[in-house]
Amino acid sequence: MALDSASLTALRVFREVVDRGTLTAAAAALGYTQSAVSRQITGLERAAGTALLERHRTGVRPTAAGRLVARRAAAVVDQLDAGTRELDGLPDEHAVVRLGWFATAGAVLVPRALQALARTSPGIVVVTREGYTSALVRALRSGTIDLAVLAQVPPYRPPDAESPPIATTVLTQGALRVAVPADDPLAHLAVVDVDDLRGRAWIGGPEGSGAMGVWPGLDDRPRVAHVARDWLAKLALVAGGQGITTVPAGLVGTLPAGVVALPVRGGPVEDRRVVLGRAPGADGPAVDRVAAALQETATTP
Template structure:
């Protein structure tokens, strides 16, 4: 068999598996059974004459052959979808850009950039989705996103080890801060001494209770530089819930600097002095290749929003 024998359904399923990272997640997204997804992948591997996925305990990873097939599958599926739109009398919209973002970027940066873009280039349509770094990177690789906003922690490694390497641009690099209740003793000054963070109660994201987070800022919690096991009083994924708990006096939480603009009443966001610097980078990633005009315009808007205070 040859790859030309592959069905469109198999290509769609393979693209979904590559984006979701597991057969189970792909099956759920497509409304298929896991066995049906497995059969489609097997048929595609027979057509390609090579193994396309490496099955691992934490999901799947594309083989070198899988990366080649994914690149072409994305093109085929997009072209077929464009043809279907044309036959249905719907215009192809080359001015649409698909953007992915991590949680805290959606609170300030993304709305600010989209508002500016709507003023300067109203003909550009932007669709967005939130996700963690691994999911957003997989979506870029699968051709389901054009751009992705990612967070990065030292030592600032590439988002993944796949080839070709993603084109990654640093939009900003800023120090983390701590959100404290307005009536808390630590809220009286203009900054917090790192030593004064010992013995505090913390509000953390699930799965990262004792850390300050890395690429996915929803996992932020206790200050990363603490040299003690922190007391985590509350765990919440949603930023509004975390900050509302801070406002209620339930504890402190680590936040990206950009969130200082949208904290609810009763919260102060302060820098921390002393101890190691806790820097985080805001990255914009995309697949290598020509930069379409709408993507370039959104990139400029995101850059301007990231630099504004």
């Protein structure tokens, strides 16, 4: 295998494809055409002298050689990015930890943990990336990130079925709530019955986008008025009277003016977990310290 002729662009593209699971998703994330992504992968496989991806009807996954290249690509790209930050005048770095997180975790948990870490361990540089939980699990498995804050729903199965298992630690757990405009008739109730949610306009998210969207326990076909990935956009639409949406327990204290979050009774209990996943083989004091900061932040009121 000879990768000395591989370009940095090809390595970046390959890492994105491995993390996202499809060439289409990688192209959208990078702002490339799918054909451009395909050409980069073909060139990288030619340089490697072997297939790096297995093509399937639903997407791609790395071969054994591909997993090795993904880990090496992540290391190369991260080191070059670290060098760029150094040249830009940032302080010398003693350790880099790569952290992924799903969208709503970036609203409270991750920023607070990084703020605390900057005070206690200023020598650790945390490089973060947002993604859907499914993409983050693939990134953990491929070794392109060290830690990931993941969303889980009952029955709380392991992140994937591969071996060795991805180690997980529960950060928070709580019941899902529904967010309504402050002037909505439901806003004055202590608890909303699930029957009261029938026929309402919902602010949903794209498929696979995580916890905020339509209430999962509805027994009728929901009417989705708007689709948005960003949690802040969803809540702004709620505040503007455009519909209602779900809110994980961890976001209740961060709601904007004009939005009220209420518990829901009736139907199955809709609990949600936020867990910290660690890539197999990701160890060392820096990774341990970042993990500890996230756990400490999650348990601090």
